[in-house]
Structures are given as C-alpha cells and as structure tokens.
Amino acid sequence: MAPRRNYTPEQMGKAMEAVRRGEKVAVAALQYGVPRITLYNKVTGRTQIGCTMGPNTVLTTLEEQILVKWLLALCEKHFPITKDVLLDSVQKIMADQGRENPFTNNRPGKKWFQSFLKRHPDLVLRTPENLSNARDNVTEANIRNWFTEIEQYLEDNNLKDILKEPSRIFNADESAFFLSPKPGHVLTKKGQKHLYSTCGDDKENLTVLFTANAAGMIAPPMIVFSYERIPANIAASVPDEWAVGKSESGWMCSDTFYEYITNIFNPWLEEMKIKKPVLF
Template sequence: MTPLKKETKRIHRYCNEDLQQALIDIRKKGRGVRETCRKYGIPRTTVQDRLSGKMCDDMKQKGPDPILGIEGEKRVEDWLLNITRRGFPIKKQDLLETVQKIMKVHKIKNPFKNDCPGKSWYLKFLKRHPHIALCRVEGINKAKAPVTEQSIRTWFDELETFLAESNNQSILECPERIFNGDECGFSLCPKSGDVLLPRRFRNPRKVKPGNEKNILTIFITVNANSQVCPPLVVLPHVRPPRAVVDSLPEHWCLGKSDSGVTRSDVFFEYITNDFINWVDRNCIQKPILLLLDSHRSHMSLHLSTICEQNGIILYATPPNTSHTLQPVNVSIFEPMKSSWPSVVGNFLSKPENVNSRLNKTKFCQMFRDILEDSSMDATIKNGFRQCGLFPFNQDAVDYTKCDKKTTYVYVSNYLQNSLKNESNDPLCTSEDITNGDIVSTRKVINCLRAKLNEKRIDVDVILEELRELETQINIQNNNSEMESDRLVDYSSTIKMDIELYDWHQDIEIKQCKTE
C-alpha cells in the first residue's frame, strides 16, 4: 500500500516590494499585465484583484490577523510610543494588562487565560512592531537616584520642544492652562511630639485619640492661576460609610481602593467624571497641560485616549523631583506635612471640635478650610514660580536641592578630563597652568561670589576643585624637580667616572714610559 503524500501549502515566491513594483509598472508605465506577472513571478489574479480594487495593494500577512486587529495593534503602538516620550515608562506587565482590558471591554474572543496574553503574544507583538525595542533598565535604590541640575534643565528643554512640535507652546504663557496634580497620605492620628514636664518626671504618657495606621490619601490638582480643582479623597473601603459620603464638601470626589492609594481605575474615573467637567464649567481654553509624576496609575491607554479627546496633554516630571518641580507638593503638601500635628491641633482646638478627634468625617472639612484660606492663592502662585513653571523659567528652580555630590563628581570628572590633555586644543593642558593663575582665579571667583549665588552657582564646589587642581600641579612640580635632581646626579656621576678613567689612563701611560 502506497503511503499518502502530505499536501504542501504553497508559499509566496514573491515579496511585497515585487508586488508594489509590478503595480507601478502597470499603472504608471503602461506595461501589460501578463508580461509584468511573468517578470516578477506573481499570479495574474493577485495583480488583477489589486487593480480592480477588490483588495488593498499591500500583501496580506501570513496567518490570521492579530487578536486586536491591524488597527487595534497600531493604536496600541502609537499610545506606547507617545506616552513613553512624555516621560511615562511602560513595562511588559503594563502592556499585557492594557491589552487584557481592551479585550474585556470590547468582548473580543481570544484563546488567552483570563483574557490576558502571555509571553508568546508579547514576543510576536515586538516582532510585528520593530519601532518598539525592549531595553533593560538598571534598578537602583531611590536614595541612590540623584537629581542633578543638568537633568532638570534637560527636562525643561524637552517639554518646550514637545509643545513646540505640536504647536502648543502658547500654553506656557497662559497660567490657567498649566496644571499640576499630586497625592499625599495623612495620618488621622499624628504623633503628639515633645511636652514640657518637671525635670525628675519620667515616662510621660498620653492616650492616643486613634490609630496611627489610619491614613487617608488626597489628590489635589491646581493651576498656575491659583485655581483649585475639587480634590479626590481615596478611602480604603469597598463601601464607604454613609456619614463620610455625606460629609464631603460640594463637588469633591470620592475614590475607593483596597490599599487606600490611587489606582489606575480610580484616577481614570476622577479625570473622566470630575476634572474634565470642572475644566468645562470654568470655560478654560484647551488644550491644557497636566503635569504628573510617572506613577503607573497615570499611564493607562484609556486615560490617554480620553485626555487626547478632551484636549488634555499629560506630561510626566522626572523621578524624585516632587520637592523641586511639583507646585502642589512644594506649596501645599510639604509645609503641611512638616507641621501636621500642629495643623490637626489647631483644627481640634476650635469650639465646635472640642473633645473630639480627627476622623474621616472631619478630615475633609479640615482640608476644605485649608484650601479656602485667603493666603492659598499667593501660596500656589509662589509654588509655580519656585518650580519655574510659570513664568516658564528653568533658572528659577532652586538647584541647591539637587545632589551636591553628583554636581561635585561631574565638575571633578570634567576637570580631570581636561588635565589628561584629551582635547586637541594645546591651551587645555595643565602644564600651562601655574599657581599664580589659580590664585588669580580664586580672587576673581570670591569677588563674584554674590552674583554667582544669585544665579544658583555653587561657588564652594568650584573653589574645592581649584584646591585639588593646585595640589595636582604642586605634585607635578615636585616630581619634575626630583626628576631633574636625578638627572643632575646622574650627569655628575658620569663626569666623575670619565675623570677617573682619564686619571687611570694617564697613570698607565706614565708607567709604560718609565719601563
């Protein structure tokens, strides 16, 4: 019995470039269909389907279409590239969760477990989209991630370039269109602090009015015109108590999460249902700029889509710069956190709050009084000015908050490279620098110290580098003197040997004559 032959599937013997060139020859050069098909080895029906418009000009990809479709994957690719450029880094898990959410919302049939694609889909997605590359990021401790002046200035330049490319640089001139949002957690039972007691009194105690672990998260958004959007309060409850809901001030927002912090779905609901409506009610010109940190709750595809549709430009600040570039943190959260026990004490000392404690119901009332204070307008405007966001000026940032050690290492490496004579300029060598030059430079810098400090230039770092340079020059001079001394000793030794040799020669000659 003869074995059955396995059917082999025909594979295209031509590529997409051959097909496109064949269509160009027929349409523009007027060549015949049969002749062109024989030349490029393409079936005549394939070309005729393209000419009649029955199929698109591009070749159909082998195998089935992607789960999201061609347009769906293109949308995911555009979102990933766009949001990465705005300072929001996307990880593999973020991409897979985004695709999972798309398939659940649109009820797309798929072979994945729990509608979540796996490693195979992920690798094929990268292969289908060569513009996306996988880069390994070096993980470092937050304490070892310094913020330098150069990185902040680079961020300012990149933000200005990004807005200019989309013709939105006019946003930087309108204070009501520049927004900043940030969140912070506050304890409902702050530490009582130190107390004054008799000298011999030991172990003072005080009953805590509550649990120190009870922390509420509040998200505040303001613009450079000192307008405060209705805050978002996040509660660690699946179903918040009715008393807490009733105590919320008008237009304030309430979020729910198991951990009590802002998640992507909570932030999406806040932007969609509250922030956008507030912007429309106040008739603020769009597009607007919303500056956030690069937390993963701010980088979902649905959030980017709804913001793009409503004229909201999301842009991330660099890591570890909340104390430098976020006005909400600089003007509201930092002063409040440093004096939080006294803030709570002042609130509870009011007549209507006597013999009570700070709970979730009174928390929103206290924050409402703080945000509605008459001095808050000037405080917010001053915060945007200190962060250099309005007026847009990167020189207004307090760079003394940056890591001085990093600045010192940067200057030190720069001077050491100059001393190594790596430049082609002969004036960049240490041999041309004398101690007198260093003394003169030190005098000039000390005379200009006040003006340099106004421009936030660390004069002490420069003087320290001058001292190191002076030490290196002294070492070089000492080495050259020792080398010259060795040369002198060596030459004198040679001269002495020559004289001794001549003296011995004279003695030998005299002895020969006497003999």
C-alpha cells in the first residue's frame, strides 16, 4: 500500500485547476504536492472532489493559513523567521489551548515540519542576506530622484560627454563583512528573488570598497578595519596595490574615503591615463 500524503484542499484545488488548463496530471501533482493517482481520480470523476484521505492535521486549515500569512508578512518586512521560531509558535498554540496533540512537550518535530512545507508548496527554506537599517530605508522614489539629479547636474555643467566614454564612468560599492553570524535558513515564499534580514547597525564588521568602471576596469580596493592601530601582520597580508584604512566602527567614513580618493584612486586614474573629469 502506498504511503499516505498530507495535503490541503487548496493544494488539490490548484492542482485540478492546472490540469483543466492543460497541464499534465503528473506535473501538476508534483508542483502542488498532491498524490498523482488521487488527482487523476478527482479530475476524471472517479472520486468526489471533497473526499480526502489520510489523518487530520493537528492545526486546522485556517490556522495554518494564518501562520503562513504571518511568516510571509514578516519576510516582507525583512524579519524572516526560522524553522525553530515556527515550531516555537505552534508549541505555544498547543500549550495555550491545552489541545491534545502527538508532539513531545507540545512541540512539533521534523516530520511535522516537512509535512507543513508539503501542504504549503509556496514556502521554501533559504539563507537571507544581511541588510542594515540605513539601506533598508531606501525607496524606489529616492533612487529615481538620484538619477534625475545626476542627469541635470551633467547637463548644467556641460559634462554629458562623459557618458560617451565607458572608461570615465565609475561605480563604487562597499561590502560589509559582518563578524556576527547570519540567522541561517529562514522561511520565505518560493521563487522570491531577493531575501534580506535586517541586522541593525552592528559595529562588529570590516568593510571592503570595490570600484570599477563601465569598461570593466577594476581600481585597487580598500579594506577598512575598526582598529585604532592596524596590526603589522594584517597590513602585511594585504596586496601591495590595495589600500588599508581604519575607522572606529569599521564603516567607511569621510576621512577614510578622502584618503582613498587622494592616495589610491586618483593616482590609479593617472597611471591608467583615464581622462578627467570622471563620473564617480
């Protein structure tokens, strides 16, 4: 006898709708996490649409839908939850309501979690990127306004000829290497392109500034440490053409950035014979 699989009526309904639109039964069954034979029997009328098999889930369909809505809402706010947080939440529900359940100490285990993901195939475990509060607050309107202002500045100062030479157009970006660990795998919607976890203004990190132009040339990078005095062994380990800076927090600051532009970037421009002014 084939093992029974847990699935919700919503999953079966979506799978049946997919088959009616022309999808193959096997493909729809795999996509929505329902048994292939059961799906075939329902779309062909061999069994009633409302007929289900297998044991009832501990939480009701509505309760699981609320949990899914909650965790996706947190994910949208850049505070995705981990597997353990979800299990903690279910444990609290069981304890608060005094509900009978098969769990040890009211806490679901690995099997329940795997079944939960099968019942909600839109969910998946992924590792998020850390995102500071400052970057989290940037909006699309801010970005579009920035481009408008830059274009107007170039027009007002007769500098639009720079845009015709890729070697004169530079972009720089800082990558913060956090010394505190990432939260590990969290729950999110399947197919989500970008997943972030707000980490606050953690000062325990070092920063690396990378600079390149539209022609594909990479300028010497700069590493920013949070040391008062950079240890000699660390300074010696950095490639000769790279820059080394310091700041109290480990973030780039105005003084450090000025040193980079003056002592590293500008000499590199002259060495590469890149025409000035450049767009940075």
